[in-house]
Structures are given as structure tokens and as C-alpha cells.
Amino acid sequence: MKYRSAFDIIGPVMIGPSSSHTAGAARIGRVARTLFGALPKRAVISFYGSFAKTYKGHGTDVAVVGGLLDFDTFDQRIPRSLKLAEEAGMEVEFLVEESITEHPNTVKIQLSDGQKELELVGISIGGGTIEITELNSFKLKLSGANPAILVVHHDQFGLISAVTTVLSKYQINIGHMEVSRKEKGQMALMVIEVDQKIEDHVIQELEALPHVTQIIRMVE
Structure with missing residues (x-):
């Protein structure tokens, strides 16, 4: 992964303690929301590697859900995203996975609304930079940084x-x-x-x- 500027290394303006565990997680959630096309009724969020070990302390859980609510990385509502998701009618379930993935900061997001389903796997590389590596079992490489x-x-x-x-x-x-x-x-x-x-x-x-x-x- 090549960084385009110093800001990619320093990290984006964000809520939370970690660019990779918070800002990157929020961006993965927001890409999932964009691809799903609407607020899902249910979200199952599975954490792997270091995400699985530290997601509560680093705010990875609220960041992913904030992204699913279409919040940007700097949105002040992110710390309250779990409550806001409940108020919006979105059911959220977190799973901690034991299996080893290629990248330590990996999350799988499964979304549904009773009519359609989406499954996405994303990794947070650092500095808020992400890649979507799988979509509905298709392997791919999508940064989410460009149209x-x-x-x-x-x-x-x-x-x-x-x-x-x-x-x-x-x-x-x-x-x-x-x-x-x-x-x-x-x-x-x-x-x-x-x-x-x-x-x-x-x-x-x-x-x-x-x-x-x-x-x-x-x-x-």
C-alpha cells in the first residue's frame, strides 16, 4: 500500500484513540453502508486479530456502527453510535473470532433488512487507510478513497x-x-x-x- 501524502500516515481528523482501530473501522462501516444502499435492520460484526482483542478499549465497535449510520470519522456522534443505532431500529451483534487472518485489523460485516443481504470483509491498514478485500464471497481490492x-x-x-x-x-x-x-x-x-x-x-x-x-x- 502506497500512501498518497503525509496525512495518510499521520491519520485523518477523527473521533477515538487510534487511526487504524477507530477511523479505519468507521470507514469500513461506511463503505458497507454505501454498498448496502440503506440503513440495515440487522448487522453482525465479526472482529479478528487485534480488532478482536482490543475493539472495546479502542472504540472499534462504536466506530464500525457509526460508519453503518453513515457518520464520518470526525462525527461527534460516534461514541453514542450503539445507542443511536438502537433508536434507529438497527439490531447489532458483535462476534469475536479466533481464526487467523492475513491482516490483524480485520472485520467482517454482515448486513440484512429482510429483503437483501450483504457480506463484506475489510482491513484497516493504518492512518485511517482501508481496503475492502471481499464482498459477498468475491475477492477484491477496494480502497473506498475514490469514486x-x-x-x-x-x-x-x-x-x-x-x-x-x-x-x-x-x-x-x-x-x-x-x-x-x-x-x-x-x-x-x-x-x-x-x-x-x-x-x-x-x-x-x-x-x-x-x-x-x-x-x-x-x-x-
């Missing part, structure tokens, strides 16, 4: 080219892109980080492409 789209699609020849052609048509520059699939010819996922906001009409054009089943848009 991005996630394209859920059937694994078909020519579809990657069709998506990038639409982006090129509107002079949208791709900063990072990766593709993963569960099995050949089955469901697949494109993760595309770009340098500028993607407008609604571009999203609609992408959604109209054959074999595309869903477009999830993230903004910085």
Missing part, C-alpha cells in the same frame, strides 16, 4: 470491453480495475475505481448492457 463502481455481471466474452468502452466514451479515466468470478461462465464482479464522479446517465447506459445484472456506485 468507484462495482459491476455485477454474467461471465461473458466481450463484457469487460463493453464496460470500458462506455467509460471511455464519456472520458472517464480508470485508476484501478480488477475482475473476479466464482466459476467460469457464472457470476462475476468488476471493481472499477475512477478519477471523477460517474453521472446517472452513464450508470444507466452501463446497466443496459447485456449480461449486466447490477451496478453499485460509490462516491468519494
